[in-house]
Amino acid sequence: MGDSFQGHTAPRLFLDKTFYKAFIRLQADKSLGQSFAGLLIYTEGLHALGYITTVEYEAHVRRYSQPLCDAPKLPTT
Numbered sequence: 001m002g003d004s005f006q007g008h009t010a011p012r013l014f015l016d017k018t019f020y021k022a023f024i025r026l027q028a029d030k031s032l033g034q035s036f037a038g039l040l041i042y043t044e045g046l047h048a049l050g051y052i053t054t055v056e057y058e059a060h061v062r063r064y065s066q067p068l069c070d071a072p073k074l075p076t077t
Contacts, residue, residue, distance in 0.1 A: 013038075031067035040064040 015023060027037045043064060047057035 030065065032064075033068055036064045036066065 023037060023041070026032070026041070027034065030037070030040070032040065040061065043052070043057060043060040046052045047054070052060070
């Protein structure tokens, strides 16, 4: 039996007001989009709980700490 992973999953989370406000602050403070902010939180938690190695943690933190970049302005004619 081969690897059966079919791609990405999109877990739905219902955040209370405290978590939602903290999530928005994290996004703003680090200039992250929603996905990267969420994945950074997952990365931190999984490492703190011992589910991923330090090497995996460091690679994911580097990846998900990349701020949003400004898209080039295109003429709207």
